[in-house]
Amino acid sequence: MSGVAIEQMLELWCVELRQVKADLKLQFAHPSVAASAAAFLDGLLGPERRKTGWMRAEAAGDPGPWRQQAVLGRSHWDADALRDMVRDYALETLASPGAVLVIDETGFLKQGQNSCGVGRQYTGSAGKIASCQIGVFAAYASDKGCALIDRQLYLPKDWTTKPERLATAHVPDAIRFVTKPQIAAAMIERALAAGVPFEWVATDTIYGALAMQLRRAGKGYVLGVQATDRFNSWDKSPPVAGTAATIAQGLAPKTWQRLSAGIGTKGPRLYDWAYVALADLEAEEFNEALTGLWTRGLLIRRSISDQDLAFFSTWCPAGTPMETLVRVEGQRWAIEDAFETAKTELGLTHNETRSWHGWHRHVSLVMLAFAMMTVVREHANRLTSPQKRNDEARLQRWYAGLSRKSAGSPHVSSSAGSSRPS
Incomplete structure (x- = not known):
């Protein structure tokens, strides 16, 4: 402004x-x-x-x-x-x-x-x-x-x-x-x-019970889950089975991508992310008004500083890029910012x-x-002027390029747990 x-x-x-x-x-x-x-x-x-x-x-x-x-x-x-x-x-x-x-x-x-x-x-x-x-x-x-x-x-x-x-x-x-x-x-x-x-719902870890309601409503979701929650793939190769933490530990280093979950007060909120597609299901099984395949998956966020992990159950149209799921998860910060402003x-x-x-x-x-x-x-x-909006758009593209060019990510830490972004 x-x-x-x-x-x-x-x-x-x-x-x-x-x-x-x-x-x-x-x-x-x-x-x-x-x-x-x-x-x-x-x-x-x-x-x-x-x-x-x-x-x-x-x-x-x-x-x-x-x-x-x-x-x-x-x-x-x-x-x-x-x-x-x-x-x-x-x-x-x-x-x-x-x-x-x-x-x-x-x-x-x-x-x-x-x-x-x-x-x-x-x-x-x-x-x-x-x-x-x-x-x-x-x-x-x-x-x-x-x-x-x-x-x-x-x-x-x-x-x-x-x-x-x-x-x-x-x-x-x-x-x-x-x-x-x-x-x-x-x-x-x-x-x-x-x-x-x-189009989407994003929550913290205690709201996983909303998943079926959202599937029936035709809404995508990124719902926080615990490291100990179990996930199994279906009709995927290689098959995946185990707790969220175990699945994260078995991922190859090249699986991780460094992406921004949004712009914070200190610039882009960068984390390492991995996504595992678990099953492709017909949307009409849950909502007769929908057609096509939707994918159930597991999104994993890793802190760059301390390697802490957070886990999210996802539901989205098949082919949805991980960047979209990361954007949705990053919107959880909007409500945290709202609480802080409303309180202070x-x-x-x-x-x-x-x-x-x-x-x-x-x-x-x-x-x-x-x-x-x-x-x-x-x-x-x-x-605001068109020039300012153009400058902001260029800055966003620069951040995206920085994320793609980031160095290879370190291996997954053995520590696991679901925590808010820090």
Whole structure:
């Protein structure tokens, strides 16, 4: 966005914010609640580092946080309707062929026992078991940007077996214990029902159960798996059988290619990659509307620095190049970046409510703020000069050439495990 004049950027922000607030107003039956929600959004987008109730109230000129607290608590409005509005708003700008639906979770550190869903559970945010809430999210990632389009608070089993706890946190009666993969499956169903245009799904290691659902939906996938998960080939030569780690150790050095999983803050995220096709299957076996062969495979990523391995089960049209699968896997970083930005800049972790609906309302408003930032960025990118876009395209081609010319990769390390990119 460096090629955009400041006057143009200010105009983009003003126009977009006015439109977003007009759409937001339609979510509320009472004008005063709509005005408070608009002020809430202003607070999320404002310069204050902490987006707590008192900080937002001060920014809005209110004598206290009660007006904005009412938006999250006492007011009557549907957080799921806002979630759907955010999705539709983001897709107006970001929809693109080859888009990836990325599913992941993030933790919210919380003390005490009363906040809905809080408990001692593992969270990657802290890298350990801690007292926290866990939210499962879906992000829409395309070549135009990324937006969070779905979310749900995970309730540990010890919450769903205690009716008094559920009642105190105002958890709807229809909510029962569901696993994180089941939450993700429901998000995919909502995206399909809404006609969200995506071709791929990418996830971390706990969401492998989504594979059959995605095959039936005609969607390709790159799903993280464990080093100990077993894979077997069918009608392939030479045959492959064993754990993901064992298969990786048996690959010839020439199998590996050095490719970028995308551009990071320090340039291309280079890893060594290998791909093993396991079986070619008729797509119509899973989806009668499809024809042709699709390939089940195993994608392996190896860190250049420490040789750590990560493994991914794949499903794609036969003949799909490994570079495409690497691109899809690399889009998982989009949701990590979204979490970081939403937490550090937009107050995602500054939720002071304890109820089920309070969590979903707060998070949905943050998702709206994040989607607006992404939309403004894409509109600004469209205003940059053709020369700048040409320069960026040449840079991407240079990175690709660098990857192809890289020196031969070292042999596979005996260490194996599924880990996030570092």
